[in-house]
Every structure is written in C-alpha cells, then in structure tokens.
Amino acid sequence: MPDPNTAIPHYDLAVVGSGIVGALTAHHAVRRNPGLRVLVLTHASRGTGATRLSAGFDTPTGHSAAQRALAARSTALFAELAAELPDVQREPVDTYWLVGRATAAALHTSMADGGRTSAVDRDGRQLLTETFPGLAHGDDEVVRASAPMTVGRPQALADQLLDRVLSRPGSALLEGFRVTAVRRAGGHIELVAADGSRVTADKAVVAPGPWALDGPVARAARDRGARVKKVVAFHIMSPPPPHAPALVFEDADAFLLPHHPGGHWIFSVTSPDWDRGPDEPLAIDARDRSLARALLERHVPGFLPHLLGGRVFSDCFTPGHLPIVDTVDDDDVVMAIGGSGSGYRLAPAMAEDALNLLYGGTRS
Known part of the structure; x- marks a missing residue:
C-alpha cells in the first residue's frame, strides 16, 4: 500500500x-x-x-453531418500538425471505392471535404486489374475513384x-x-x-x-x-506494387490497404463479435475468416491463397x-x-x- x-x-x-x-x-x-x-x-x-x-487509413467521410464535420476538422488539424512536425508520416494513397449502384450517390454526400467520386478512367481500370487479381463485381455494383486518401503511422x-x-x-x-x-x-x-x-x-x-x-x-x-467489439484486419501476404491503390468495399465496411513497410496488404473486415474487451483473449476465428474469404471470393479471388494471419484488437463503439x-x-x-x-x-x-x-x- x-x-x-x-x-x-x-x-x-x-x-x-x-x-x-x-x-x-x-x-x-x-x-x-x-x-x-x-x-x-x-x-x-x-x-x-x-x-x-491501427492501420492508420484516413478516409475523411461520414454518414451524418456530425461525422463529416468531425472528419473534416481532424483532417485540417492533421495538416497543421504535419506543418509543425515535419517527421509526421502521412502518405497519400490513391483510393477506389466498390459500391452498390443504388448507394453510389450516398457515397458522394459522405465525403467530408465536399469532394465527389468519379468514373474510373482507362488508366485506373488498368491499375486496378494489375493490382487486384481477378477483380470483379456484380452488375448492381460499380467501382468509383476519389481523391487520394492518406495513410499514417498512428x-x-x-x-x-x-x-x-x-x-x-x-x-x-x-x-x-x-x-x-x-x-x-x-x-x-x-x-x-x-x-x-x-x-x-x-x-x-x-x-x-x-x-x-x-x-x-x-x-x-x-x-x-458505448460498447466494445472485436476489430480484425487480415494480412494478405502478397507484396503490393510501389504505387498500389487502396480499395474500399463501402457497403461491407471493409478495405484493402497496401502496407509497404510490412510487404503485405491489410484487409480490414467488420468482425461480428461484440462485447469483446481488450483484456479478453482475442483471436481471429472461423467466422472472421469466413467473412473475409467470402469478400475475396466475390471481388478479388486472386488474393485468396495469400490470406493468412493478421491483427486483432478491440475498440469502443458508440451509437x-x-x-x-x-x-x-x-x-x-x-x-x-x-x-x-x-x-x-x-x-x-x-x-x-x-x-x-x-x-x-x-x-x-
């Protein structure tokens, strides 16, 4: 005592x-x-x-005005911080969004900076094809391009x-x-x-x-x-090309992000496990892997053989x-x-x- x-x-x-x-x-x-x-x-x-x-993927978006305002203000504050501290590591990454046609308009309005997505041009289509083996989507889905997002080192x-x-x-x-x-x-x-x-x-x-x-x-x-839930990010053990873009699966709340320092991709998916605190034993389980495999089988089947380990932790979620x-x-x-x-x-x-x-x- x-x-x-x-x-x-x-x-x-x-x-x-x-x-x-x-x-x-x-x-x-x-x-x-x-x-x-x-x-x-x-x-x-x-x-x-x-x-x-944390993957450090900064996409200044929000599905409500309050979320967008917070995201926009954080982006501005990050810019101030980078000007003050030159060693702050925030790198731009080209970003594409796979989204349902019916919800594509909502994606526009979610951009905190007022930006809009656009159709993918010929160079973009070639980049996506070369980067994401077997890239595919349904007739009711579309891939859109946005301004580059950023990746930091939290x-x-x-x-x-x-x-x-x-x-x-x-x-x-x-x-x-x-x-x-x-x-x-x-x-x-x-x-x-x-x-x-x-x-x-x-x-x-x-x-x-x-x-x-x-x-x-x-x-x-x-x-x-407030509640806590498990957060899962798989590793796709395939080296990303030097200028690899990120691919966001908007409707699935998932993304593929190149992680060049580790020589692999980060594949963040939404785990279904709620009320799992950080002091509990946490591990990627069969449900998480099944969810990840289903997304890859549908959209990027060439990455399936490289879906191996990953990172798992908890976070606090609020209404x-x-x-x-x-x-x-x-x-x-x-x-x-x-x-x-x-x-x-x-x-x-x-x-x-x-x-x-x-x-x-x-x-x-």
Whole structure:
C-alpha cells in the first residue's frame, strides 16, 4: 500500500490513456500553454492499445453531418500538425471505392471535404486489374475513384507527440498506473490506481480507448450506449506494387490497404463479435475468416491463397459511430471515447473538443 506520509504528486492536467487521442490531447495542451505540467497515465506501457495496431487509413467521410464535420476538422488539424512536425508520416494513397449502384450517390454526400467520386478512367481500370487479381463485381455494383486518401503511422505519431510533451519540465508519464477512480477530493481531481496509488491534478481527460467500459468512466460510457467489439484486419501476404491503390468495399465496411513497410496488404473486415474487451483473449476465428474469404471470393479471388494471419484488437463503439466527448460528474473531468474503429482519423478533433470543454466550456 502507498505510504500515507508521502506527498501526492500534483499536476495541472492528467491525461488517462497514452494512445493517439491521449497523446494528441497532451500535445495540444502544452502547445496551448507551454508551462502546463501534464501527467500521462497508462495502465500498462506505451503502445499496448488499439493505436499500435491501427492501420492508420484516413478516409475523411461520414454518414451524418456530425461525422463529416468531425472528419473534416481532424483532417485540417492533421495538416497543421504535419506543418509543425515535419517527421509526421502521412502518405497519400490513391483510393477506389466498390459500391452498390443504388448507394453510389450516398457515397458522394459522405465525403467530408465536399469532394465527389468519379468514373474510373482507362488508366485506373488498368491499375486496378494489375493490382487486384481477378477483380470483379456484380452488375448492381460499380467501382468509383476519389481523391487520394492518406495513410499514417498512428503509434509512431503518438510516440513522437508524447516524447515532445515529456521533454517539457514538470510533465511526466506513469506506466502501470491503472486508474480505477477519478474524483473530486480536497479541491483537486484525484486519480486512484488499482493498487491504491494516487495522484492529483487540476483537470483530467480520460481517453482509455477500448478500456472505456473498464475504468473510471465505465458507468457514464454505458449510460451513453458505448460498447466494445472485436476489430480484425487480415494480412494478405502478397507484396503490393510501389504505387498500389487502396480499395474500399463501402457497403461491407471493409478495405484493402497496401502496407509497404510490412510487404503485405491489410484487409480490414467488420468482425461480428461484440462485447469483446481488450483484456479478453482475442483471436481471429472461423467466422472472421469466413467473412473475409467470402469478400475475396466475390471481388478479388486472386488474393485468396495469400490470406493468412493478421491483427486483432478491440475498440469502443458508440451509437451512430459518433465519439463521446463530454464532462463526467465534474466540469474538470472530461471523457473522450468511442473511436468506433476510426479513432486515429477522428483523434485530433476529439482532443481539441476535450480541451475546449475543460478550458473554454464549449466544443469548437
């Protein structure tokens, strides 16, 4: 047990979670106020959550006005970040969309930047044929082209941002500090760990990623309809050509993304497994593989022999796939949860909203 005579460390801002949302929150906080003392807390070590396994595919789209606004704002904030930090890795990738003819018009309106898709030209058709062996679709489906999307390196970015925060005097990272309670105590916000350790701060942002339902904001998250589910991304062990495009299966909520550092493709599919938390044993199972095989058999059968392992993790999903950024029981405590599989691309706006609530009282 902690020594009751030991002084409790105090900070200006505590950020629970060291993933991309937490890292951006901490970074934006010290950028706004360089003298701020920021403490980042994580239940394990840096790089153990969903951010480490994220594909980093940023498609600024949304099926509601609120989603599109968040995506557009995040894209703008990413551009600002890239201008400030030249080492931020965000590469353009040509992107094509396989979509039902009946829903193609809805794809246009989902583009957050007001862009539209277009018919695939001759060069595009040749590129698709050469890249995706056996590419096929039904008469009721069509392939459309859009402006290039971007691919980032979420864990590398989170590490870079945290290193910048930690380089400032008075800021710190606590690993292995599993926060179980965040509460008002003695005029401050007290954060209590599973082993009874405590720290205090003037304000706190709780950004626990897939651990949203197992920690200090669990009740508030459940009250707002948050759930966790398994996320699966297979590896297609076939080297992508140097300028390989991405192919989005819009109606199936799946995509094929070239992953040049690994020499393979990432094939993200929508797993049917809900209520699977990050601390449970997670593995790609027969249902996941059957779903992936069915999509490939229908659209890219030449990739079937290369469908092997992959990555599996959990994420927190919210109603309408809209992140929840809101105060929790106290105006000085804000939760930022619910990436819904898009945590990386929505993280800048989530971080900005959390800080605006804490220090400005409103969302931007």
